[in-house]
Amino acid sequence: MKAAALLEAPRAAPLLAVADLHTSLADPALTSMTLLNEVTGNYPDAVSFAAGRPFEGHYRTEALHRHLRRFTRYLEQERGLGEEQVRRALFQYGPTKGIINELIVRQLEVDEGIPADPDAVLVTTGCQEAMVLLLRALRRDERDVVLAAAPTYVGFTGAARLTETAVHLVPEGPGGLDPDDVARSITRARADGLHPRACYVIPDFANPGGSRMSLDDRRRLLRVAEEQDILLIEDNPYSMFHDGQGRLPTLKSLDTAGRVVYIGSYSKTAYPGARIGYVVADQPVTQGGFFADQLAKLKSMFTLNTSALAQAAIGGLLLEHGCSMERACAREAAVYRRNLRTLLDGLAARFPQGGGSGVSWNVPTGGLFAVVTVPFTADEEALEESARRFGVLWTPMYHFYAGTGGLRQLRLSYSVLTAQDIDVGLDRLAALVEARSGRS
Amino acid sequence: MKAAALLEAPRAAPLLAVADLHTSLADPALTSMTLLNEVTGNYPDAVSFAAGRPFEGHYRTEALHRHLRRFTRYLEQERGLGEEQVRRALFQYGPTKGIINELIVRQLEVDEGIPADPDAVLVTTGCQEAMVLLLRALRRDERDVVLAAAPTYVGFTGAARLTETAVHLVPEGPGGLDPDDVARSITRARADGLHPRACYVIPDFANPGGSRMSLDDRRRLLRVAEEQDILLIEDNPYSMFHDGQGRLPTLKSLDTAGRVVYIGSYSKTAYPGARIGYVVADQPVTQGGFFADQLAKLKSMFTLNTSALAQAAIGGLLLEHGCSMERACAREAAVYRRNLRTLLDGLAARFPQGGGSGVSWNVPTGGLFAVVTVPFTADEEALEESARRFGVLWTPMYHFYAGTGGLRQLRLSYSVLTAQDIDVGLDRLAALVEARSGRS
Numbered sequence: 001m002k003a004a005a006l007l008e009a010p011r012a013a014p015l016l017a018v019a020d021l022h023t024s025l026a027d028p029a030l031t032s033m034t035l036l037n038e039v040t041g042n043y044p045d046a047v048s049f050a051a052g053r054p055f056e057g058h059y060r061t062e063a064l065h066r067h068l069r070r071f072t073r074y075l076e077q078e079r080g081l082g083e084e085q086v087r088r089a090l091f092q093y094g095p096t097k098g099i100i101n102e103l104i105v106r107q108l109e110v111d112e113g114i115p116a117d118p119d120a121v122l123v124t125t126g127c128q129e130a131m132v133l134l135l136r137a138l139r140r141d142e143r144d145v146v147l148a149a150a151p152t153y154v155g156f157t158g159a160a161r162l163t164e165t166a167v168h169l170v171p172e173g174p175g176g177l178d179p180d181d182v183a184r185s186i187t188r189a190r191a192d193g194l195h196p197r198a199c200y201v202i203p204d205f206a207n208p209g210g211s212r213m214s215l216d217d218r219r220r221l222l223r224v225a226e227e228q229d230i231l232l233i234e235d236n237p238y239s240m241f242h243d244g245q246g247r248l249p250t251l252k253s254l255d256t257a258g259r260v261v262y263i264g265s266y267s268k269t270a271y272p273g274a275r276i277g278y279v280v281a282d283q284p285v286t287q288g289g290f291f292a293d294q295l296a297k298l299k300s301m302f303t304l305n306t307s308a309l310a311q312a313a314i315g316g317l318l319l320e321h322g323c324s325m326e327r328a329c330a331r332e333a334a335v336y337r338r339n340l341r342t343l344l345d346g347l348a349a350r351f352p353q354g355g356g357s358g359v360s361w362n363v364p365t366g367g368l369f370a371v372v373t374v375p376f377t378a379d380e381e382a383l384e385e386s387a388r389r390f391g392v393l394w395t396p397m398y399h400f401y402a403g404t405g406g407l408r409q410l411r412l413s414y415s416v417l418t419a420q421d422i423d424v425g426l427d428r429l430a431a432l433v434e435a436r437s438g439r440s
Numbered sequence: 441m442k443a444a445a446l447l448e449a450p451r452a453a454p455l456l457a458v459a460d461l462h463t464s465l466a467d468p469a470l471t472s473m474t475l476l477n478e479v480t481g482n483y484p485d486a487v488s489f490a491a492g493r494p495f496e497g498h499y500r501t502e503a504l505h506r507h508l509r510r511f512t513r514y515l516e517q518e519r520g521l522g523e524e525q526v527r528r529a530l531f532q533y534g535p536t537k538g539i540i541n542e543l544i545v546r547q548l549e550v551d552e553g554i555p556a557d558p559d560a561v562l563v564t565t566g567c568q569e570a571m572v573l574l575l576r577a578l579r580r581d582e583r584d585v586v587l588a589a590a591p592t593y594v595g596f597t598g599a600a601r602l603t604e605t606a607v608h609l610v611p612e613g614p615g616g617l618d619p620d621d622v623a624r625s626i627t628r629a630r631a632d633g634l635h636p637r638a639c640y641v642i643p644d645f646a647n648p649g650g651s652r653m654s655l656d657d658r659r660r661l662l663r664v665a666e667e668q669d670i671l672l673i674e675d676n677p678y679s680m681f682h683d684g685q686g687r688l689p690t691l692k693s694l695d696t697a698g699r700v701v702y703i704g705s706y707s708k709t710a711y712p713g714a715r716i717g718y719v720v721a722d723q724p725v726t727q728g729g730f731f732a733d734q735l736a737k738l739k740s741m742f743t744l745n746t747s748a749l750a751q752a753a754i755g756g757l758l759l760e761h762g763c764s765m766e767r768a769c770a771r772e773a774a775v776y777r778r779n780l781r782t783l784l785d786g787l788a789a790r791f792p793q794g795g796g797s798g799v800s801w802n803v804p805t806g807g808l809f810a811v812v813t814v815p816f817t818a819d820e821e822a823l824e825e826s827a828r829r830f831g832v833l834w835t836p837m838y839h840f841y842a843g844t845g846g847l848r849q850l851r852l853s854y855s856v857l858t859a860q861d862i863d864v865g866l867d868r869l870a871a872l873v874e875a876r877s878g879r880s
Binding site for chain 2: 015016017018019020021022023024025030033034053054056059060061064065068072086087088089090091092093094125126128129132136137138139140155158159161162267271272273274275276283284285286287291294297298300301302303304305306307308309310313
C-alpha cells in the first residue's frame with residue numbers, strides 16, 4: 001500500500017523563486033505593467049485611452065499577399081534574382097543585417113533626407129531589439145550609463161534593465177529635453193566616476209510627454225553630444241503624425257559629426273504585427289566597418305536574423321508607396337490629427353480654465369498621446385475604480401518616471417478611438433475626476 | 441584660406457573602439473565566426489560542407505500564401521474570430537506569449553507525446569531568443585553558471601556571452617553527455633561557491649557532435665537533474681532526422697519531476713526564414729504562474745512579441761500537416777538520410793581503415809552533421825587553403841569547444857548538398873588531406 005501510494009503521488013515540480021531569477025523580473029515597474037495589463041484586460045468594454053496601438057481601421061489581410069508578391073517581384077526584377085534565389089531569400093537563413101536595407105535607405109532619403117549607407121543599417125525585430133542591442137553594445141561594466149528624458153518610453157527603461165544599464169533621467173519641459181540639462185547631467189555623472197555613453201531622445205512627439213524639440217534645441221543637443229563625446233540615440237516612431245504644419249528635421253539629418261544613432265520602426269507607420277524596426281549606426285569603429293557591424297554581431301547571438309517573411313511584407317509595402325511611409329500612413333495621420341483636436345477640444349469643454357476642476361493638460365502638436373494632470377493620485381487603484389465604476393481606461397504616468405514623478409498624471413492615447421469614443425471617454429473621465437476630487 | 445579649409449574639412453566622425461563595447465564583441469570565437477563567414481563568402485563556387493542550413497529544394501513561394509490563408513481560416517472557423525479580430529491578430533501588437541501556442545501544443549502531443557499547457561508555451565524569434573531569455577532569467581549574478589557538452593552549439597555559447605553567463609563544459613562521448621560527468625561537474629562548481637542552474641543538452645544528433653543519448657542515459661540525466669536540483673534545457677531541432685529506425689523519447693516526455701525546459705525550432709523542420717521557435721517552461725514559480733510567464737516578461741523587454749505574420753505562416757503549415765512536423769518534413773528527412781549514407785560511404789571509400797590516411801570520423805545515426813578527424817590543424821588558415829586550392833568548405837570544430845579541443849577536427853554538414861556534390865566535395869577533401877599530411 002505504502003509503496004503504491006508513493007508511486008502514485010505526483011512528484012512536486014520544483015518551484016522557481018522569482019528572487020532566484022534576474023533582477024529585472026523583480027522590478028516594481030514590471031509588476032505595475034502586468035497589473036496595468038490585467039486591469040485593461042478585465043474591462044474589455046471600457047473606453048480605453050490606455051493602449052499605445054496604432055489605428056487599425058485600414059488593415060486588410062489581402063494586403064499582406066499583395067506586399068509579399070510585390071517584394072518577390074522586386075527581388076526578381078530590380079535585384080535580378082532567379083527563382084531559386086528568391087526562394088532562398090524568403091525561406092532560408094538570411095544576412096544578419098537584413099534583406100530590405102536598400103529599401104529602408106530609399107525611405108530615409110525620400111521621407112527624411114537622411115543619406116544612409118545600406119551597410120550601416122541593421123534590420124531588427126521591432127525597434128525594441130534595436131534598443132537592447134545598442135545598450136548591450138555600450139554597456140561594458142557598471143560605470144557605463146545612459147541618459148534619457150523623464151518621463152521616458154518604458155521600452156527603453158526595460159531594455160536598460162535587461163542589460164543592467166543605469167539610466168540617468170533628465171527632466172523634460174514642454175519643449176522636450178533641455179540640452180543644457182543634458183550637459184549638466186553628463187558632467188555630474190563624470191564627476192561621479194561614471195561613463196555616460198549615450199542619451200536616448202524622441203525629438204518628435206515623445207511617448208509619453210508629447211513634446212517636440214525646437215530646431216534650435218536640436219542643434220544645441222547635437223553640439224552637446226559632440227562636446228561631451230556621447231552618442232545620441234534618436235528614436236523616431238511618431239514624426240509622421242504632425243498637426244499638418246509639417247515636420248522638423250531629424251537629429252540624424254542635422255548631424256554633421258556622426259553623433260546620432262537613428263532608430264526607426266514600422267510598427268506605427270505600417271503595422272506592429274510584422275515586428276520590423278531598424279537602426280542606422282554609421283559610426284566608424286576602430287576594428288573597421290560601422291557600429292552597425294558590431295550591433296549585427298550581437299544580433300547574431302540574440303535572434304540570428306530578422307524574419308525574412310516579415311521583412312518581405314514590409315518591403316512590399318514600402319515599394320507600393322514609392323518608399324515613402326509619409327505617403328503610406330497619410331490616412332492614419334489624418335485620423336490622429338482629427339482625434340487630437342477632438343481630445344483637446346473635449347478637455348477644454350469639460351474642464352474650463354479657471355473652473356476650479358484642478359485638471360490641466362499639455363497641448364501636443366502631434367503624436368499619439370496627451371498628458372492630463374488631475375487632482376488625485378493616478379495609480380492602479382484609481383485606474384481600477386475608473387474602469388469598474390466609470391468604464392474608462394488610461395495609463396498612470398508614474399510608470400514613465402521610474403518613481404521620480406508623475407503621480408497625479410495620466411496618459412491618454414487616442415490612436416484607436418473614434419471621435420464619439422473620445423467624447424464618451426472624456427465624459428467618464430470627468431465623472432471620475434468629480435468622484436475623486438477632494439478624496440486624495 | 442585657413443578658415444575656408446577648416447570649414448571644408450569634414451569633421452571626423454567619432455571612432456568607437458571595440459574595447460569600449462561589450463566584452464562579447466571582443467570574444468575571439470566571434471572573430472573566428474566572422475572570418476569563417478568571410479572565407480565562405482569569398483568562395484561561392486566551392487562545395488560547401490560548412491553551412492548549417494536545411495535542405496531548400498522543396499521551398500515554394502506560393503506555400504506562404506496558402507499557409508497564411510489556412511491560418512486565417514483557422515482563426516475564423518476554429519477560434520471563432522470575426523473579420524476584424526482576424527485582422528487585429530495579424531496586424532496589431534499581439535500577446536507576448538504568442539498566437540500559435542494551441543497549435544504548438546497539438547504538435548507536441550502528436551509528434552512527441554508531450555502534454556503541454558498552452559500557457560506554459562512561449563513563442564520566440566527562433567530558438568536563439570529562447571536561449572537568451574532562459575539565460576537572462578537564470579543569471580542573476582556571476583555565481584550563476586550553466587553546463588553544456590563540449591563540443592556544443594555556438595548559438596548557446598553566444599547567448600551565454602551576451603548574458604555574461606559562465607558555461608562549464610562537460611566533455612561528451614559518442615553517446616553524448618555522461619550523466620555521471622554532469623553530476624561531478626555540478627558538485628565541483630558548488631564546491632567552488634558557484635550556483636549551477638541548468639545543463640544545456642541536445643539529446644538527439646547534437647550539433648556538432650552528432651551524438652544521440654541512449655534511453656538509459658536520458659533517464660539517468662533526469663535523475664541527476666532532480667538530485668542536484670538543476671534544470672535541463674533540452675534543445676531538439678534534429679530528432680525528426682533519424683536513420684529510419686525511429687525516435688527515442690525526448691527528455692521532456694520522460695520528465696516526471698518538472699526538470700526539463702524544452703526548446704523547439706521550426707527552422708529545420710519548416711524553414712528558417714520565419715524565425716519561429718518556442719520554449720515550453722511549465723515549472724511553477726513562487727509568484728504564481730509558470731516559468732514561461734517570467735520568460736514572457738523578459739521577452740516583452742527584448743522583442744515585445746514574435747512577428748504575428750511569421751507565426752501565422754508557421755501556424756498554417758502546422759495545420760496543413762495535421763500539426764505533425766514529422767509528416768511535414770518527411771521529404772527533407774529522406775534527403776538527409778540518403779546524404780548521410782552517401783557521406784559515410786564516401787569517407788570509407790576514400791579513407792580505408794588501416795590505409796594510413798590518419799583520417800577518422802564519427803558515425804551519427806541522424807541529424808545534419810558528421811565530424812571528421814584529420815592529421816592536420818583544421819583552423820581558418822587550413823580552411824582558406826581548402827577553399828582556394830581545392831574548392832571545398834567545412835567548419836573548424838574548435839569553434840564548438842571554446843578553446844578546449846577539436847583542433848584537428850572538422851564538421852561536415854550535408855543538408856543542402858546533392859549526392860553528386862558530396863562525392864565531388866569528398867574528392868576535394870581527400871586532396872586537401874593529402875596535401876596537408878605531414879605538413880602540420
